[in-house]
Amino acid sequence: MAHLLGADSVSLTLGTRTLLDELSIGVDDGMRVGVVGPNGAGKSTLLRVLAGLQPADSGRVTRAGGVRVALLDQRDELPAGATVREIVHGDADEHTWARDPRVRSVHAGLLADLDLTDDVANLSGGQRRRVALAALLVRDHEVLALDEPTNHLDVEGVAWLAEHLVARYARGTGALVVVTHDRWFLDAVCTRTWEVNEGSVEQYDGGYAAYVLARAERQRSASVTEEKRQNLLRKELAWLRRGAPARTSKPKFRLDAAAELIADEPPPRDRLELTRMATSRLGKDVLDLEDVTLRFDAPDDATGATTTRTLLDDVTWRLGPGDRYGVVGVNGAGKTTLLKLLSGRLEPTSGRVKRGKTVQVAELTQDVEDLDELREMRVVEVVEREKRTVVAGGKELTAAQLVERLGFTKDRARTPVRDLSGGERRRLQLLRLLVGEPNVLLLDEPTNDLDTDTLAALEDLLDGWPGTLIVVSHDRYLLERVCDRQVALLGDGQVRDLPGGVEQYLELRRAAMAGGGGSGAPGAVSADTGAAAGAEQAGGGPDAGAPAPSAADQRAARKETQRIERRLAKITELEGKLHEKMAAQATDHQAVLALDAELRALATEREELEEAWLEAAETAG
Structure with missing residues (x-):
């Protein structure tokens, strides 16, 4: 493969930290590289150096003749006053780009819900991200460097971007280097993984799954070597310590051998442990939405007139002890609003939210700015403000011990909140929740700003979480790992169960778009999307001649879907118990x-129930 771009003995120090240390690395034609590593390790800096936007202290960045490199920065700094068309296409005439199939694909995937004459200053964060992405994807750069491209994108947008990038770089027509914490995206797109840490880059073949496997194998091999080294070290030190008077008479070669063993001690990597803390017991009743409707007034984008919008329409949803739900949906469908209802920060227009007597809710919001009021306090002081000691794993820990176990070194534990990185702020937010020992966790995009190691630790914590868990996220890997079931908000006012998980949600959306039930843009959905999608999923397709179901039929169908959902949950519980029994009786052939x-x-019962659910969902509308 032809060499396109490389770094030759590049070093870079910012402040007191060495981010790149004599680094030599190359990008060849056809490579799709995912860049991972701890927060602050220098992933974004590496991209900026390769793109020529950040000068190195020493070494050089090389490019093959004529190679063009484009970088998508984490910050979408689009000039106010410019239109979407100007950002994406510049001064080019429409006929010059509208006839290009790839450009039309980018428009359909990222810009279909936007007016090209809109001022980018008036766009939301997600819309600005899509405009910045589109501006790069419509051009013919040989090397594309993307820094957290999935930020602000919903599940549908992430899936489209992954498919587009794989198709674009499948035939060796350039190279892709992407920094992301989205592990599903890494697996779907990347063929190589770079791990940035302590100034160097470790290279692995494959996406995230292959990287984790290879890294585990490297660590296993290293642990065997380390165990042998430690045995030698213990023997040497024991021999050297046998009596102070004898120390001066020890043969010099023995002293030199011990010094070499000690000098070979590798520097410890940052230790991160999200601690399982004592959780208050939950009663039978946890959280119930009963006939909840939520409406609010909002200006119409087209006319400017105030219109009433319905986010939830006569929704009944019951959450029991230990339930674990993932919530997906188009942007603006009301996912965050749903969490506000469950936490009590928002009251419904009609209906009620019933909370159990023993429920203690903790909510992780998307907004890290809620720490701004504590910006002058140090990390350990923020935790002490919540609770000075906690019980974790049967041991009592002080606030200082706790923050150290959460990955804050002693120096960082004394750092003011204002100086923390985005990932450190996210960890501190989570820590504040955990010290309160809640039994219901509501997490709104918990993966924002977290590196892959922190995400793995977070998932390990949530795996053993004994309470009720509701997660809103576009991170498919997280949802499928820690949640037992997924539900969707499709913009039709209903909370719909997804027996088939995130993949079923994407199929529902594709069916809705194909049937004209939506605009085709990420984040845009019409009121009849859910019904159209449910009909397509059930295999019937829209039938213009069929009479619409009556209100009574719809209520009966909703009750039927709720009954089926309860039975599906019971089946999941029974399957888990049966697997445990099979493991316990593995030697008993007849019992197995x-x-x-x-x-x-x-x-078999699950398959029949899922088909019945889809039919009832179609009637429920």
Whole structure:
């Protein structure tokens, strides 16, 4: 493969930190590289150096002749007063770009819900991100460097971007280097992984899954070597310590051998442990939405007149102890609003939110600015303000010990909040929630600004979380890892169960777009999207001649979907118990066969219930 771009012995120090240390690395034609590493390790800096926007202290960046490099920065700094068309296409005439199939694909995938004459200053964060992405994707750069391109994109937008990038770089027509914490995106797009840490870059073949496997194997090999080294070290030190008077008579070669062993001690990597803390017991009743409707007045984008918008329409949703739901949906469908209702920060227009007597809710919001009022306090002081000691793993920990276990070194624990990075602020937000020992966790985009190691630690914590968990996220990897079930907000005022998970949600959206139920843009959805999608998923397709179901039929269908959802949850619980029994009776052949027959029966029942759910959902509308 032809070499396109490289770094030759590049070093860069910012302040007191060495981010790149004599780094030599190359990008070849056809490579799709995912860049991972701890927050603050220098991933974004590496991209800026490769793109020529950040000068290095020493070394050089090389490019093959004529190679053009474009960088998508984390900050979408679009000039106010410019229109979407000007940002994306500059002064080019429409006929010069509208006839290009790739450009039309970018428009359909990222810009379909935007007016090209809109001022970019009036766009939301997600819309600005899509405009900045589109401006790069319509051009013919040989090397594309993307820094957190999935930020502010919903599940649908992330899926489109992954498909577009794979198709674009499948035939070796350039190279892609992308920094992202979205592990599903890494697996879907990247063929190589770079891990940035302590000034160097470790290279791995494959996407995130292959990287984790290879990294685990490297650590296993290193642990074997380390165990042998430690055994030698213990023997040497024991021999050297046998009596102070004898120290001066030790052979010099023995002293030199011990010094070499000690000098070979590798520097410890940052340790991150999200601690399982004591959680208050939940009663039978947790959180119930009963016939909840939520409306609010909003200006119409087209006319400027005030219109009433319905986010939730007569929704009944019951959450029990230990339920674990992931929430997906188009931007603006009301995912964050749903969490506000559950937390009590927002009251419904009609209906009620019923809370159990023992419920203690903690909510992680998207806004890290809620720490601004504490900006002058140090990290350990913020935690002490919540609670001075907590019980974790049967041990009592002080606030200082706790923040150190959460990845804040002693120096960083004394750092004012105003000087923390985005990822450190996110960790501190989470820590403040955990010290309150809640039994219901509401997490709104918890993966924002977190690196992959922190995400793995967060998932390990949530795996063992004994309370009720509701997660709003565009991170498919997180949702499928920590949640038992997914629900969707499609913009039709309903909370819809997704037995098929995120993939089913994407199929519903594709069916809605194909049937004209939506605008085709990420984030845009019409009131009948859910019904059209449900009909397509059930395999029937729209039938203009069929009579619309009556209100009574719709209510009956909603009750039926709720009954089916409760039974599906019970089946999931029964399957888990059967798997435990099979593991406990693995040596009993007859017992295993009987249990396997029960599992197959449950699987058959699940398939029948899922089909019945889809039919009822179509009627419910």
